[in-house]
Amino acid sequence: MIKLKANYVLTMNEKNEIIENGEVIFDKKIIKVGKNLEKNIKTIDLGKNSVLMPGLINTHTHLEFSANQTTLIYGDFISWLNSVIAKRENLLNDCRSHCYQKAINQMKKSGVVAFGEISSTGLDLEQLKKTELKVVYFNEIIGSNPAAIDALYQDFLNRLNESEKYKSEKFIPSISIHSPYSVHPLIIKKALDIARKKNMIVSAHFMESQAEREWLDNNKGDFKIFFKQNLNQEKAVTSTIEFLSQFEQVKTHFIHGVWANEKELQKISSMNASIAHCPVSNRLLNTGLLDIERVKNLQIPYSVATDGLSSNYSLNLFKEIRTSLFMHTGLHPKYLAKDLIKSVTKNAGDILNLNNGSIEVGKFADLISFKLSKCLNIEDLYLQIILHINEIEKMWINGKKIEI
Incomplete structure (x- = not known):
C-alpha cells in the first residue's frame, strides 16, 4: 500500500x-481517502502547491492517422474528407511503431491514463495491446x-476476433459503427447483435456536419x-431515427452530435447514451x-475528447x-471549468466502463499529480488547472507508478 499526500x-x-491537505491510500484500488490517515504506511508527500486528481480519459482517438501534420485539408468537412480518402494509404503506411509511441507519449504527458481508440484497419493493434495506458479498442x-x-463484415469480424485475443483488464476490445451515412443497416444490426451478446460499449459518429444533416434528411447537399x-449512390441508406433506434439496449458513445436536433437528442437521452465533444x-x-x-440539461453525459491527429494538432487533453x-x-468560466474536468475524469470513466475517473474507495488507483505556482482560492482550482497545466509530474495506473 502507498499513501499520497497533496495540498x-x-x-x-x-x-x-x-x-x-488530503491523503489517499491505495494499492491496485483506492482504499481510503481523507485527512490524517494511517501513520504506518509508506507516504509520498507530493510537495507544496501539489494537486492530486484522477487521471484523464480521452474517449475518442484515431491513432492510425497520427502521421498527419500538414497533409490533410482543413476548413471544410467535405474537402477534409476527400483529402482523407486521397491520402489515407500514405498516412497509414507512414505511421509505424515510433509514430504510435509518440502519440501515446503525448497523451501520457498530458495526464491521460486511458483512451478510446477507433481502429479501422487493425494496424494499431500491435502497439496498443502492450501500452501501459488503458485502451478501449473500438474495431470500426x-x-x-x-x-x-x-466482405466488409467479415473483415470487421476478423479484426474483432484478433483483438479479443489480447483482452485484459487494461485492453478492452469493442465495436465502432462509423456513422449513419456510411454503414448499411444490415451490417449495423449484425455488429450490434455481437455488442449486446458480449455486453460491449459501442462508439458511433453522429451528426458531425451540415452535409450529413442535409443528406440524411433530404438526400441533398x-x-x-x-x-x-x-x-454511385443516390440516397442515404437510413434515417437518423432509424439509425439511433438500432442502438436500443446497447451502451453507446455518440461522437460529435453538433448537428443533432431536439428529437435526436431526446432519443439519445432516453437511451442513456453519451456524447463525445471534440471542439478542436x-x-x-x-x-x-x-x-x-x-446536452447537460437533457441529462446526456458528455466527455471532451481530442479526436485524432487527422483533425487536430495535438492529443493533449488539457489543451482540448x-x-x-x-x-x-x-x-x-468557473462552472464550465468544473464540468469540463468532470467530462474527462468521472464522466469519461463511466462512459467507458473503466471503474476509474474519481478518487473514491473501490475505484482503480488511476491518478495524476502536478503543482500549481502557488496556493489559491479553492473555488478557482478547476479553472486555474485548465488555464495553467499542460503536462503532469506523476502518474499511477492500477496503483503502479508509470514513468512519464
Missing part, C-alpha cells in the same frame, strides 16, 4: 469534494454498398455529390459547436478542455 485532492466524486466497421457488405462520385476537430473542419449546456472553455463563451 489539494480533487476527488471528482458525486459531491465534487476537494480535500485540502464501415460500408454502405449492399454488394460489399459480406454536399454529400449528394460525394456519394454519387465515390459510390469541429473548429478545424468548420462544422460548428456542440451545445453542451443543452482549455479550447472548449474559450469556445463556449456564453457559459460562466
Whole structure:
C-alpha cells in the first residue's frame, strides 16, 4: 500500500469534494481517502502547491492517422474528407511503431491514463495491446454498398476476433459503427447483435456536419455529390431515427452530435447514451459547436475528447478542455471549468466502463499529480488547472507508478 499526500485532492466524486491537505491510500484500488490517515504506511508527500486528481480519459482517438501534420485539408468537412480518402494509404503506411509511441507519449504527458481508440484497419493493434495506458479498442466497421457488405463484415469480424485475443483488464476490445451515412443497416444490426451478446460499449459518429444533416434528411447537399462520385449512390441508406433506434439496449458513445436536433437528442437521452465533444476537430473542419449546456440539461453525459491527429494538432487533453472553455463563451468560466474536468475524469470513466475517473474507495488507483505556482482560492482550482497545466509530474495506473 502507498499513501499520497497533496495540498489539494480533487476527488471528482458525486459531491465534487476537494480535500485540502488530503491523503489517499491505495494499492491496485483506492482504499481510503481523507485527512490524517494511517501513520504506518509508506507516504509520498507530493510537495507544496501539489494537486492530486484522477487521471484523464480521452474517449475518442484515431491513432492510425497520427502521421498527419500538414497533409490533410482543413476548413471544410467535405474537402477534409476527400483529402482523407486521397491520402489515407500514405498516412497509414507512414505511421509505424515510433509514430504510435509518440502519440501515446503525448497523451501520457498530458495526464491521460486511458483512451478510446477507433481502429479501422487493425494496424494499431500491435502497439496498443502492450501500452501501459488503458485502451478501449473500438474495431470500426464501415460500408454502405449492399454488394460489399459480406466482405466488409467479415473483415470487421476478423479484426474483432484478433483483438479479443489480447483482452485484459487494461485492453478492452469493442465495436465502432462509423456513422449513419456510411454503414448499411444490415451490417449495423449484425455488429450490434455481437455488442449486446458480449455486453460491449459501442462508439458511433453522429451528426458531425451540415452535409450529413442535409443528406440524411433530404438526400441533398454536399454529400449528394460525394456519394454519387465515390459510390454511385443516390440516397442515404437510413434515417437518423432509424439509425439511433438500432442502438436500443446497447451502451453507446455518440461522437460529435453538433448537428443533432431536439428529437435526436431526446432519443439519445432516453437511451442513456453519451456524447463525445471534440471542439478542436469541429473548429478545424468548420462544422460548428456542440451545445453542451443543452446536452447537460437533457441529462446526456458528455466527455471532451481530442479526436485524432487527422483533425487536430495535438492529443493533449488539457489543451482540448482549455479550447472548449474559450469556445463556449456564453457559459460562466468557473462552472464550465468544473464540468469540463468532470467530462474527462468521472464522466469519461463511466462512459467507458473503466471503474476509474474519481478518487473514491473501490475505484482503480488511476491518478495524476502536478503543482500549481502557488496556493489559491479553492473555488478557482478547476479553472486555474485548465488555464495553467499542460503536462503532469506523476502518474499511477492500477496503483503502479508509470514513468512519464
